[in-house]
Amino acid sequence: MLENLLLGFQTALTVENVIWCFIGVFLGTVIGLLPGLGSTTGVAVLLPLTFALEPVTALIMLAGIYYGAQYGGTITSVLISTPGEAASVVTTIDGYQMAKRGRAGAALAISAIGSFIAAIISLALLIAVAPPLADVALKFTPVEMFAVMIFGLVIVVTFQGGALIRGALMAVAGLLVATVGISPGTSTERFTFGNVNLLSGIPFVEVMIGIFALGEVFYQIRMGAAEPIKARFKDMVIKRKDITDSMPAILRGSGVGFAFGILPGAGSTLASFMSYGIERRVSKNKANFGKGAIEGVAAPESANNAAANANFVPTLALGIPGGATTAVLLGAFTIFGLQPGPLLFETQPALVWGLLVSFFIGNVLLLILNLPLAPVFAQMLRIPYGYLYPIILLTSLIGAYSVSNNMFSVWLVLIFGILGYLMKELDLPMAPFVLGLVLGPLFEKALVQTSAIGRGDLGVVLQSPIAVGVLLAAVAMIVLPKLIKPGRALLGRMRDRSEETTGV
Amino acid sequence: MKSRITTVAISAVAIAALAACSSTGATPAGSEGAEGAFAPTDVRMIVPFAAGGGSDVSGRAIASGLEDATGATITTENREGGSGAVGYSHFLAQEGNGNYLLAAETALLALPLTTDVEFNYESFTPIMKLGDDYTLVVVPGDSEFQTCTDVVDAARGDDGVVVAVSGAVSLDEVVFTLIEQDQDIEFDRVPFEGGSEVIAGLLGGTVEVGSLNPSEVLGQLESGDLRAVCALSADRYEYEELADVPTAVEQGIDVAFAQWRGFIAPGGISDEARQYWIDAAEDYVASEEYTAYIEDNLMQANALYGDEFVEYLAQNSADLEAVVSQ
Numbered sequence: 001m002l003e004n005l006l007l008g009f010q011t012a013l014t015v016e017n018v019i020w021c022f023i024g025v026f027l028g029t030v031i032g033l034l035p036g037l038g039s040t041t042g043v044a045v046l047l048p049l050t051f052a053l054e055p056v057t058a059l060i061m062l063a064g065i066y067y068g069a070q071y072g073g074t075i076t077s078v079l080i081s082t083p084g085e086a087a088s089v090v091t092t093i094d095g096y097q098m099a100k101r102g103r104a105g106a107a108l109a110i111s112a113i114g115s116f117i118a119a120i121i122s123l124a125l126l127i128a129v130a131p132p133l134a135d136v137a138l139k140f141t142p143v144e145m146f147a148v149m150i151f152g153l154v155i156v157v158t159f160q161g162g163a164l165i166r167g168a169l170m171a172v173a174g175l176l177v178a179t180v181g182i183s184p185g186t187s188t189e190r191f192t193f194g195n196v197n198l199l200s201g202i203p204f205v206e207v208m209i210g211i212f213a214l215g216e217v218f219y220q221i222r223m224g225a226a227e228p229i230k231a232r233f234k235d236m237v238i239k240r241k242d243i244t245d246s247m248p249a250i251l252r253g254s255g256v257g258f259a260f261g262i263l264p265g266a267g268s269t270l271a272s273f274m275s276y277g278i279e280r281r282v283s284k285n286k287a288n289f290g291k292g293a294i295e296g297v298a299a300p301e302s303a304n305n306a307a308a309n310a311n312f313v314p315t316l317a318l319g320i321p322g323g324a325t326t327a328v329l330l331g332a333f334t335i336f337g338l339q340p341g342p343l344l345f346e347t348q349p350a351l352v353w354g355l356l357v358s359f360f361i362g363n364v365l366l367l368i369l370n371l372p373l374a375p376v377f378a379q380m381l382r383i384p385y386g387y388l389y390p391i392i393l394l395t396s397l398i399g400a401y402s403v404s405n406n407m408f409s410v411w412l413v414l415i416f417g418i419l420g421y422l423m424k425e426l427d428l429p430m431a432p433f434v435l436g437l438v439l440g441p442l443f444e445k446a447l448v449q450t451s452a453i454g455r456g457d458l459g460v461v462l463q464s465p466i467a468v469g470v471l472l473a474a475v476a477m478i479v480l481p482k483l484i485k486p487g488r489a490l491l492g493r494m495r496d497r498s499e500e501t502t503g504v
Numbered sequence: 505m506k507s508r509i510t511t512v513a514i515s516a517v518a519i520a521a522l523a524a525c526s527s528t529g530a531t532p533a534g535s536e537g538a539e540g541a542f543a544p545t546d547v548r549m550i551v552p553f554a555a556g557g558g559s560d561v562s563g564r565a566i567a568s569g570l571e572d573a574t575g576a577t578i579t580t581e582n583r584e585g586g587s588g589a590v591g592y593s594h595f596l597a598q599e600g601n602g603n604y605l606l607a608a609e610t611a612l613l614a615l616p617l618t619t620d621v622e623f624n625y626e627s628f629t630p631i632m633k634l635g636d637d638y639t640l641v642v643v644p645g646d647s648e649f650q651t652c653t654d655v656v657d658a659a660r661g662d663d664g665v666v667v668a669v670s671g672a673v674s675l676d677e678v679v680f681t682l683i684e685q686d687q688d689i690e691f692d693r694v695p696f697e698g699g700s701e702v703i704a705g706l707l708g709g710t711v712e713v714g715s716l717n718p719s720e721v722l723g724q725l726e727s728g729d730l731r732a733v734c735a736l737s738a739d740r741y742e743y744e745e746l747a748d749v750p751t752a753v754e755q756g757i758d759v760a761f762a763q764w765r766g767f768i769a770p771g772g773i774s775d776e777a778r779q780y781w782i783d784a785a786e787d788y789v790a791s792e793e794y795t796a797y798i799e800d801n802l803m804q805a806n807a808l809y810g811d812e813f814v815e816y817l818a819q820n821s822a823d824l825e826a827v828v829s830q
Contacts, residue, residue, distance in 0.1 A: 141710040318724075321700055342729055
């Protein structure tokens with residue numbers, strides 16, 4: 001183990017590799033910042049640039065883009081409620097509220113700190129126990145994933161506390177939109193109306209740009225431009241208390257993120273909102289969630305970074321990509337003449353350990369890059385809205401076009417922009433809609449596969465102890481809060497009574 | 505901002521390509537003098553699938569090879585969506601434009617058979633088939649199956665055999681259906697999306713048998729986590745790693761089916777343009793780059809051009825139709 005780490009540092013700490021690592025994380029931050037351009041596209045587009053490099057250097061840079069994008073995706077989520085990355089959707093809820101209160105700097109700083117801590121924790125786990133964890137991940141067959149998806153839906157529905165019915169409504173609407181396109185398993189076309197652009201479904205990225213970015217701009221135009229947020233530079237800097245308050249959320253977020261990250265196909269988006277949903281339940285500060293709670297930024301941001309690292313567990317140990325971006329990275333392995341698979345650790349130790357150690361270096365670079373920049377970025381909010389909104393509109397539409405070089409994406413963004421505006425007018429929560437859209441295809445795939453495994457009988461779910469455990473947890477998420485409240489009240493009353501008696 | 509990054513990436517590819525050209529000192533194919541008129545300078549290679557996948561890799565390999573052969577600049581553009589339908593439909597609109605090419609594979613034939621699209625292979629001008637990618641029948645390392653005959657026998661038994669497929673006209677659906685038709689048996693299917701999911705399904709015990717391209721699964725074969733029980737190719741592989749794998753035909757199962765890769769031009773282009781690209785393709789096949797691509801991806805180098813390629817497509821399409829209509 002120790003000599004492996006040493007080998008890793010020897011490989012990663014060459015001047016060339018550190019420079020390319022920096023270029024990777026810097027480009028990643030920029031890519032994460034731009035709406036529509038996620039880490040998957042970023043890695044794919046920049047892949048040809050690395051052909052001239054050594055394989056290990058190229059992979060260090062490409063991986064840097066990947067986790068760098070997780071940092072960058074936060075910035076626009078917080079500042080203008082426009083997630084640059086799918087995994088940052090959840091951050092908009094509390095992050096944007098914090099920005100409105102002049103605390104954008106603190107939100108950005110805590111996400112950088114949380115991301116850093118999560119990355120280091122998950123990296124240690126990745127280095128120490130990747131192969132055994134990969135075996136655990138394999139135990140999550142479609143049957144178990146079906147249970148996980150139900151758990152996810154429960155979290156989505158109960159996402160924004162009080163508005164349970166509205167949340168459920170929007171989640172179902174998201175699931176419905178997710179049914180457009182060719183169905184998994186049977187290859188039947190649904191709701192495509194003969195339009196080839198709809199065959200692969202309504203793409204998540206366009207919906208996200210439309211609802212969040214355009215929806216917010218339209219809404220603000222209707223409201224009549226609000227005053228730019230005037231915050232003193234001093235308030236932009238994070239306080240010690242913010243960090244200590246967020247620590248439990250960061251640690252829980254790292255754990256949740258890592259757990260979801262190792263499951264093939266689940267990825268950081270799922271991890272980020274799961275951790276937000278769980279944090280809303282267990283945090284000391286849960287009353288402020290949705291109104292600008294710093295924990296509501298710290299938890300999902302830690303989770304998406306932990307998940308990004310954990311994604312490398314199946315990727316490196318089994319040769320099976322954990323998510324879309326690691327799939328492109330695996331493609332890069334092949335292009336460089338490396339055979340991804342379980343033997344990679346043995347046949348290419350310098351490459352694997354060099355890559356893992358470079359994550360550590362990359363995250364240190366990102367922290368150095370992001371902490372001082374947080375208050376600077378936050379100053380962007382001082383730009384009068386008359387200038388800011390056209391810029392947002394422009395980057396959103398260009399971003400939409402460049403996703404697939406297709407005008408159809410631009411129309412989609414405009415349609416969902418109007419829908420997003422209407423949702424805001426009607427005070428309907430947007431996050432459950434988007435997350436329903438994310439979960440829809442995953443849920444349906446797990447359902448079709450489980451049904452095929454059980455030859456039409458979904459009862460197979462009950463034969464898997466893991467699946468039953470996950471389902472029980474889902475039931476507990478709904479039932480427990482209802483039981484705890486009256487229980488506490490009862491306890492309180494008993495205490496009052498005993499105080500009365502002793503008092504007398 | 506965003507387009508700037510794309511521009512930078514594209515120009516970087518172009519610079520890399522130009523550098524490659526100047527270093528090999530390649531001259532344009534002799535066709536130019538003979539046919540005179542057609543000489544493309546700025547060419548688009550459409551890849552109808554996402555960057556990083558098998559089609560993308562082959563599209564970029566072909567583009568780079570053709571650049572060397574012709575001296576033209578060829579930019580690769582991914583237009584993904586609808587299992588390739590979006591890219592092919594976009595390509596359909598480029599009719600008559602000899603400056604457009606598309607990295608094609610089995611989806612060209614499969615889509616018209618299953619999906620409501622406005623094209624079939626006759627809508628385009630097929631230029632070249634690059635080679636064939638056969639599949640291996642793969643089981644987990646500790647599986648009781650030693651041969652494909654074992655798999656077929658088990659499928660005849662009471663418990664059946666669970667196989668992985670990736671959609672109605674995916675390569676694995678086609679080969680398992682061909683085995684079923686040949687042996688008069690029926691498999692139980694669990695649907696997946698793509699090769700890496702199938703590998704996870706095999707390792708996790710969800711399915712008993714999968715069918716995968718050698719390049720997708722070589723890592724797991726070498727580690728012993730997965731085992732190839734037969735190759736669905738006409739002849740045994742010559743690659744050292746795969747030479748020991750018997751063909752299905754050897755085991756009494758008369759099935760061989762390949763996924764082909766190649767490139768096509770839009771329909772209605774001039775004869776000069778068609779001949780220009782065929783000549784360039786022949787130059788590319790003679791290059792070391794071509795050999796390296798075929799070997800890296802463990803494919804078989806069965807190149808076909810022009811009319812021969814069209815005949816092959818007609819036959820392949822008929823074979824596919826027999827499976828789909830079943």
